[in-house]
Amino acid sequence: MTKKIYTKEEWIKALAGLKSSYNIFVPVRDGDFHTFKALDEKKNPDFNFKNTRLSPKSLVYPQSERIFEYTLDEDDPDANILRESVKDYSPRAVVGIRPCDAHAFQIVKLNFDNPEYQDPWWIQRYESTTFVGLGCNAPDSTCFCTSVGGGPFSEKGLDAILYDLGDSFLVKALTDKGEIFIEKAQGGKEADETALKVGEDLAASAADKIEQKVSIDKLKDKVQTELFDAPFWNDVAFACINCGTCTYLCPTCWCFDIQDEVLGKQGDRIRNWDSCMFPLFTLHGSGHNPRARKVQRVRQRFMHKLKYYVDKYNNGVQCSGCGRCVRNCPANIDIREVCELMNG
């Protein structure tokens, strides 16, 4: 697989050149935080960032997506027939995605693409995307990727990976998709042994910098019903305000709701993110709500991520350790602490 080195200016130029082949998404600074945006002339990509406030999951799985359209006009021969909305699946590349967020797509894939169910929209957009990661030289104290099967230079879910060597980027292709991407990226030169060694050392020292260790080893052997009835849920849930921050920011939360919106005779069927933290999430047509109380909803979030997923897919936990929920929960509900309680 190709390994090349680009000065930072060369890399930005190469990306601009790639715009004819891909829709390129890069981290840009937007006020107090970073966010992934389509590369354009107005905003410079900023690879000098910790991680984006919102995860890049929306690039594959938008917060609101029109999936079908229909007309209610009885004079139209197509009246009341759902037609799939036109969607754009042209090739795109997410450049600068952190390894935890790339790993998150792998965690989520088991839900959207498995032998039983295939979500056509998620799959097509996922498959049309090339993920070019950026290893983390300086992980935050709230990052715990190494506890959940990832790492600051983990290659899981990546097609290529960038190493920030100061003035230059070392880029390594990891899959055929990544190989094609780098082939098309103008400039740069073959990486020599010294550059590769510097990259390796960076990766090794970054992993050492992650002090956070969260134990997940015993989750699998716990009895579901016992964890469900564990004595700590009331204490865990007390401060929670049941907002959508943790689940909307999370790269591994996948829940959605489907709504019809009609204007005149024109109807749209829209899929919107939803969250198990909202009471409406489980409200039945009958008016009954099996998770009417806050403590039930908080328990659901953690049980889903740290037990049901573990049991169902045998693929670790439904969390990539990105730390977003830890940093941004307004009530300081800390998944690392809850995980220790559940694993204890």
Add this chain to the structure above:
Amino acid sequence: MLEYTKKIRETARKLFEEDKVDVFIGYKKGSVPMMNQPVLISNADQVDLLHWDSNCGLNLCNYLTKRTDRIGIVANGCNSRNIVTHITENQISRDQLYIVGIPCKGMIDHRAVQRAVKQKEILEIKEQGETFTVKGKDFEDTFNKKDYLQRNCLVCTHRNPVIFDEMVAPPVEEQIEVDAYKDVKQIEGMDPEKKWNFFTRMIDKCIRCYACRNACPLCYCPTCFVDESNPQWVGKSSDPIDTMTFHILRAYHCAGRCTDCGACERVCPVGIPMRQFTKKLNKDAQELFSWEAGLTPDQRPLLDVFRPDDYNDFIR
């Protein structure tokens, strides 16, 4: 701050020992800097969890709604005014409460501090009265607290609790001659199109997570209008019109009730200054009806009174 913490713990212990409360609601120190966690304790052995500093910005009144037990609770100026509002709106009764009053010196604006250290990761924050020090891996900075107060605290004129059973310290001096509505006046001066653009830009990052709504103690409806589906008042997608509808309606539901505690603004994951909506209504309430929310439980809420001798012509 240390003295406050000590006094809160002592008081809570005494309340449990004298069997005056069943539970006590306060804050505990958070697992990440500048993020303290509301906590409920139910016996004297847990009092050492209680903590107070300038990062207690979530409004504890939120946790009182419809409780049926006897509750001890810490309350600074704005939180105490929300407790008053809760009492007048029948969400809790005064006899259930033992209010431990906190003369408040304002909350630190965590975003402003992050900005000041150029978004580098803060690992520790320590307060020394008028100043505080933040530490990270390769930096240490000391700031004056008054330059980093939450925007609502900068213009707060009720730092001392308006209702309490006991105070942890003598009252602090109230801020006088603050121009609380400078920003609102600026917006009022815009023409409608400019105003619309201003508000549209202001909320364009909103992800409809409803943290602002849920952090607000005024929002206790069993089913919020945004969650109604029959009829459905507002769409659920990220369409900007629906987002605007949510924000404007939410603000109107707080008219005459908002104490400008700033919890909404504090919790927003994308930093939207949605107090610009509620502040306009607070200003109207003050200018048109000489009303400030939650000052005394003896007054009915602004929007449920009618006085035949009202000084406004239009209402008679």
